[in-house]
Amino acid sequence: MRTIRTNPMSRRRLAACIATAFALTAFAPVCFAAYDNVQNCNDTGAGSLRDTIANAATGDTIVLNPVTMQCSSITLGSGEIVVPQNDLTVKYNGNNSNRFILSGSNHRIFHHTGTSKLTLQRLTLQFGKATDTDAIPIPTGKYTSSAVLGGCVYSAGVVDMENSQVKYCSVSSSSIGIGGGIGAMKGLIMNNSTLRDNSVTAFVSPTYGSYAQCGGAFAGVPGLGGGNGYIDASYSSVTGNAVGGDGGGLCIIGPFGNTGPGPQSTIQNSTISGNSAASTSAISSSGLLTIANSTVSGNTATGTAYSVGAIFVGKTLTLRNSTVAFNSATNGPAIWFNNQKYNSIAHYAVDFDSSIVANNTSNGVESDVYSVVQPSQVLTITGANNIVMSASVKVALPAGTLANDPLLLPLANNGGPTQTHAFRDGSPAFGHGNNNSSLGTDQRGSGFARTVNGATDIGAFQQQVRDVVFANGFD
Secondary structure, X not given: OOEEEOOXXXXXXXXXXXXXXXXXXXXXXXOOOEEEEOOOOOOOOOOOHHHHHHOOOOOOEEEEOHHHHOOOEEEOOOOOEEEOOOOEEEEEOOOOOOOEEEEOOOOOOEXXXXXXXXXXXXXXXEOOEEOHHHOEEEEEOOEEEEEEEOOOEEEOOEEEEEOOEEEOOEEEOOOOXXXXXXXXXXXXXXXXXXXXXXXXXXXXXXXXXEOEEOOOEEEXXXXXXXXXXXXXEEOOXXXXXXXXXXXXXXXEEOEOXXXXXXXXXXXXXXXXXXXXXXXXXXXXXXXXXXXXXXXXXXXXXXXXOOOEOOEEEOOEEEEEOOEEEOOEEOOOOOEEEOOEOOXXXXXXOEEEEOOEEEOOEEOOEEOOEEEOOOOOOOEEEXXXXXXXXXXXXXXXXXXXXXXXXOOEOOOEOOOOOOOEOOEOOOOOOOOOOOOOOOOOEOOOOOOOEOOEOOEOOOOOOOOOOOOOOOOOOOO
C-alpha cells in the first residue's frame, strides 16, 4: 500500500513515524513510502521536480505526469538536483514507448548522495555536463585524489535504468574524468535502456596519456584499490560513446590484483556498438563478466602503443551465444585477457560457448583473442561450438573451435529491441552451435527462438526459418 500526495511532506511524515516508534506507543501509525507528484515544469520553486525530490523520503516514488503538469520536458538551468535519499524512484507516468525528457543545460542532472538505489523509469536524460566544479574525492591507494564523475548522473550507490536513455552527456576535467553518461560507485542496472553519444575529456599526460575513462558509464570505485562495482544490462544498447583514454562504452571496476573476484556482472540480450577509445573501445572489466545472447560490434580503439578493439578482461569472461565482430584496434586484439593473479601463476576461468569472435582487426590484420599470462603458462579457454578466427600462442581454444569466416551481414535491425548480425547463406554458424545455457530466445527476445527444429546457430542471432540452404551449401 502506498500514499499518494500532491503536496509532499515526506520528511515531516518520516520524522513523525520515527518519533512515534521511539515512543513505543500502542497507537503507532504505519509508515508507508509514497507517490510524490510533481506539480509543474518549473526548474525551481514549489511543486517543481527539484522541490519534490527535496521533500521526499527514502523509498518514495517521484511521479512526472504530463497530463497534470501540462508538459513532457523540463530544462534544469539551476544546477544539478541533489538526491539525498538512500532509495528513490523517479518515473514518468506513461507507457514504455514514451519518455519524459530532462535536459541538463550543461549541468549534471542528478547527484545521488544516498548509498542504495536511484531508479529512473521511462526518462530521457540529455545534455548533462560535469566539470571541475563537480569533482568528488576518490581513493587512489595511500592518498586521496579527486575526479569528475558522471556527466548526467552520479550515484554513491546503484543507478537503475528502466526503459530509459542517457544521451549527449559529457564530463570535462582538467585532471581525471570518468563516466560521460553515468558514474555509479556500486552498480549500474540497465533494462530496455539506451546509453549513447556520451563522452569524456580530461588531462592528457605526455607519459601516461589521457586521464579520461569510461565514455558511456562506469560502475565501481575508481582508484588503485578498485571497487566492487557491477553492471547488469538486459535488452539494452550502448552505442556511440567516446573517450580519449580507456573504456569507450562501459567500465566495470572490480577489485584489482589478488583481492578477490568481486561481484558478477552480466550483459544479456544487448548490443555494445560504435564506441571509441584510445585503449579499450567497448568494455573494460576488472571483475567477473558474463556476456550472453549479445553483440559487441563496430567499436574502435585508436591507441598506437596499446589498444583493445572490444573487451579488456582483468579477471574472467564467460561468453554465451554471443557475437564479437568487426571491432578494430590500431595495435591490439578484440579481446585482451590480462587475468593472471598478481604474484601467482594461476588465473580465473574463461569459458566460451556457441559464440563468434571473428572479423576483428589490429592494424587491418585479423586479431581476435590475446592473453597475457605468466611466461610458462597458457590461457586455456573451456567451452564448445565456437568460431574464433585468430588467437595468440598463449591461448588454447576449446577443441573443435572453427576458424572459418562466419559470413556475417552488417549490424542491422533484424527484429527485437537491439541490433544484431544475421549471416549469409553458407555460414558455418548455421546449425553448429549449442544451447547449453537453455536460452528460450536469441538476442532479439520474444518471438525469436534460440533453438529451431532441434538446431542452434553459433552467435547471438538464430536463423528462424530452417530451409534448404545449409552450411555446406547443399540440401
